[in-house]
Amino acid sequence: MVNGKGMFALLRALDRKLVRDLWGMRMQALAIAFVIAGGVAVHLLAAGMLTSLEETRRAYYDRYLFADVWAPVVRAPNALIAGVRAIDGVQAAESRIRFPALLDMPDMAEPASGEIISLPESGEGAVNRLHLTQGRMPRPDHRDEAVVLQGFADAHGLAPGDSLAVTVYGGRLRLHVVGIALSPEHVYAIAPGQMVPDARLYGVIWMNRRALAQATNRDGAFNEVVVRLSRGANEAAVIAGLDRLLAPYGAPGAYGRRDQLSDSFVASEMDQLRTMGMVIPPIFLLVAAFLVNIVITRIIAVQRAGIGLMKAFGYSDGEVTRHYLKLVAAIGALGLAIGGGLGMWLGRVMAELYMEYFTFPFLVFRADAMDYVAVCAVSGAAVLGGAALAARRAAALNPAQAMTLPPPPDYSRAAGMGITRLRALDQQTRMILRQIIRWPARAGLTMAGIAASVALLIGTLFMMDSIKVLIGDFFGVANRHDVAVTFVEPRPRSAYHSIARLPGVMAAEPFRAAPARLRHGHLEERAAIIGVPADAELSRLIDAAGRAVTPPPGGLVLSDDLAAKLNIRAGDTIQIEITEGRRPALMVPVAAVAPTHVGSGAQMRIEDLNRLLREGPVVSGVNLRVDRDAVDALYARLTAAPGVAGVSLQALAADTLAGMMDENLGAALGIYSLFGALIALGVVYNSIRISYAERQRELASLRVLGFSRGAVSYILLGEVAFLTLLALPLGMAGGTGLAWYMAGAMSSDMFRLPFVIEPSTYGFACAVVLAVTVGSSLLVRRQLDRLDMVSALKTGE
C-alpha cells in the first residue's frame, strides 16, 4: 500500500494527467459539452420561461383582482348587485356598464372600434383593477375624463392631456385622456368575433359611470356583473346562481375565464408554449444523453494503453475507473455549467420577451430548483453511466494485454459482408462499407444521432409552414371579406342593402349572429350561431379538401373542434339554446362537420336562423369586399352610419396574425433550431474525431503506402458522409412523425395547426446537417493533414 503522503503525491500526478488529457482533447470535450449544454439549456429555458410566465400571470391576476365570472345582462337595476354578492361562492362582485364603441382617430382612415367600460363610482373597485402606467384615474366628479388602454394609446400616440371622440350607443362623447393603463381583462385586446388582436384598430376606454349610464340610457342600471369567486368555490354553481338571478334582465348567460376572450387567448398561447416546452426539450435531453454516453464509451475505449500503463504501475481497477470518471465528470460539469447558465439566461430573456408580448405589467422570474436537479441528474447519469461501463471494461483487462496492440478485429463473421466482396468496389470503399457492417450498432447510433438532429429541426421548423397554411386558409379561403360591419342590435334587411349600396363596396353579404349554448347529452359549449346566405362567398366553413361546406336547408354545419367537444357527428341532432331575445330552445340536425384551423364555428342558413328565432328577415351585420382605392371614403361613411357598433378590418388582420405568430413562435423556434444544429455538430464532429483516433494507424499506414491525403480522407470522412446520407431520409421520416405529433399536441381552442411540411423545410434541415458535417469534416481533415506517420506506426497507441 502507498502511504498517505505518497498517495497524495500520486494523485496529484494523476490529476495533472487529467488536466493535460482534457487539454489534449479540448475540441472533443467542448463538442461533447455543447451537446450536453444543448439538452440542458433547452430544457431549462423552456422550464424557466414557462414557470415565470405562469407565475407572472397568476401574480398579475391576483394583484389586480381579475374576475372569475362575467355576467352580461341587457339592463338590470343597480340594487340587484346585493343579490349577486349574496350568491354562495361569490367573494366580490361589481356591476358596470360596458358597451361597444367606435373610436374616432384622426390619425388614420380606418375606423377604430373598441369598448367603453364604466369605472367604479368610488375607489378602485373589488374586481378587475387597472394598472396605471401614466397619468391618473379620472376624478369622480369629472364626467369627461377617461383612461385609455396602453396598447391603443401607444399605437396612436395618445397621452394624458389629449382628447378623444367616441361614438357609443348612437351618441357621440368627447373625452379627455387623463391616464394610460393596463388591464388584466385586456391582456389581449381583441374585438368579439375576431381572431387577431390589433392594438391600432381596437381600443378600450374606461370612464365615469354616471356619464356612461346617461349616454347609454342605463341610469340607475348596469349591463354587466363581474365576480371574483371565494377560494374553493364551485364556478358552475355560481354561474347557475347568476343565471337564475339575472335571467329576467335579459342575461345571455354568465361565463368563466375559459370563455373570456383575452384570457382564453393567453391560456391558449401558454398551452402552446407548454406543449413545446414539454415535448421538445426532453427529446433534446434524451438525444444529448444518449450521444454523450456513446461518445464517452468510445473515447475511453481508445485509452486502453493508458489504462494498462496505470495498472502496471499498481493502480487498482477502482482507481483507474475513478480517474476516467473524473475526466468525464469534468466534461459533464462543463456541459452543465454552459447549459445551465445559457438556459437560465435564455429563459429570462424569453420570459421578458413574452412579458412584453402579453403586456404584463411586471415579470415574476422563477426558476424551479427541481428542474435543475432533474436535469443535472439525467445528464449526470447519462454521462457517468456511459463512462463507468467503459472504464470498468477497460480496467478489467490485464495490464500486459491492455498495453499491447489489440489483435485485429475479425471481419470474417459479420453478417452482410457478402456485398463488400463485389469486384466493382475499390479497396477504400470496401473498407468504409466493412467498417459499417462490422460495427452496425456504432454506425446505427451515429446515424440515429444525425437523424435525430434532422428530425428535431423539421419537428420545430414545420410550425412556420403550418402557420402559413393556417393563415392562408383562414383569410384566403374561409373568410374572404375585407371588412365586417356589426350593428348595435339586429336590424332589418334594408340596413344590409343600404350598406351594400355604399360606394367602394364590391360585394356584400349579410349575416345573423346569435349567442347560444349548444348541448349534446350532458356536454355543453357556448358558441355563436352564424346565419349566412345559401351561396355565401365571403364567410364560410371549409372542409379538409378546401371546399366550402354550405349548410343545407334546416341543417347546421359545425367546426370539428366543437363537434369533438360535444361528441357529435354529422347526422346527429343538437340542442341549441339561444341566449338572447326570446331565448328559444331548438333541436337542429347537424348536417356536416367541417375541419377548421382557426376558431370554432356553427353556421346555418340565415333564413333558417331567422325562422328559428321567430323573427323577420333581420341581420346582425354585413361582410364586405371593398375597392381598396375607395376605402377611405367608405370607412368614413361606415363609421357615420346609424346603428353601426363596430367595423373590423379583416384584411389587416391577416398581416397582424402573421406578424404575431412570427414574433411569438419565431424566437422559440429559432432557439430550438440553433440547439438542434448544435447537437448535430456534437454528434458528427465526435463521430469523425473518434473514428480518427481509432483508425490513426490504418490511416498512417495508407499514407506510408503512398496514398495521398485526399485518398486517406476519403476513407475517414467517406464513412461519416455515407452515414449522413443514409441518416437524412431517416431524419426526414422521423421529423415528419415528430411534426405530426407536434401539430396535434400544439393545437388549442384557438388554433389547430395543420400538418403541413414544405419541401423547403426538409431541404433546410438537411442543409443545416450537411453543413455541419462538412464543417466537422474540414476540422478533422486539418488534423489528418498533420498526421505524424512515423509515430502513429511505431507506437502501440
Next chain:
Amino acid sequence: MPEARTKRAATARAGKADGICFSTRGLTKVYGHGTGAVHALRGVDIELPDGELIVVLGASGSGKSTFLNIIGGLDRATGGEVVFRGRDIGAAGQRELTEFRRRHVGFVFQFYNLMPSLTAWENVALVTEIAENPLKPEDALAMVGLEQRLGHFPGQLSGGEQQRVAIARAVAKQPSVLLCDEPTGALDSPTGVRVLEALKTVNDDLKSTTLIITHNQSVAAMADRVVIFADGRVREVRKNTAKTHPKDISW
C-alpha cells in the same frame, strides 16, 4: 509465372544510373530545439548499392530508424543530402514524397499495419490498384507462401502470416526499395525465419534494394552488406562474403 516475374524484375532494374540506390552526405536530424534538442542523426555519409540485401544494426536510439524513415520519405532531414538514383529527395515536398513512396518504396513494419477490414488479397490489392506496374495480388502472396490464405482477414491470420501479407503488400508494386523496420521484432524464431525467407525470395526475384533494420545480430548473416549505427552516425559498413540462408539462422 517465373518468366513473368523475371521480366518484371528486369523492368525494375532498368534506370539504374551508377548502380547506387541511395547515397547520403552529412545527413542530420534534430528533434526539438534549444536545450531540449535531440540529435538523432549527426552526419550520416553512406552509399547503398542497388539490389543488395542490407541489414542495419544498432542499439536503441542509434538513429537507424530515423535514417530509414528519411530515406523512405516518411520524414525530412534537418540537414545534408539524400539522393535516390541521382534525384535529391531531401528537398522534395509532401506531394513528391507521397509520389516517391507510391512508386518506389515498399515498407514492412514491426506491427504489420494491415487493414483489418480487408482480406489478405484485398490488402495487397489496395496497393496494386494505385501502382504503375504491379504484380497480381495472388502472385505477390504466392511469393510469401500464402496462396492458400487469400480470402482471410488479418483477424484470422497468425502474426507471422500477417507479417508475410505485409511483405506481399510491400513488394506487389515491384518497388525499387524495400524498407523493413524490425520485421521479425514481434515474432518468435521459427516464424521470424519464415518471414526472412520471404524477404530473401523477394530480394532474389525482384532485385529490390532491401534494408532490414533489426536488433537481432543473427539476421546479419543473410545480408550482402551490414551497416552498424551508433550515436547517430554510421560506425561500420561491412561486406558479408559468406551469406547464410535464412533457414540456417536462429535466435
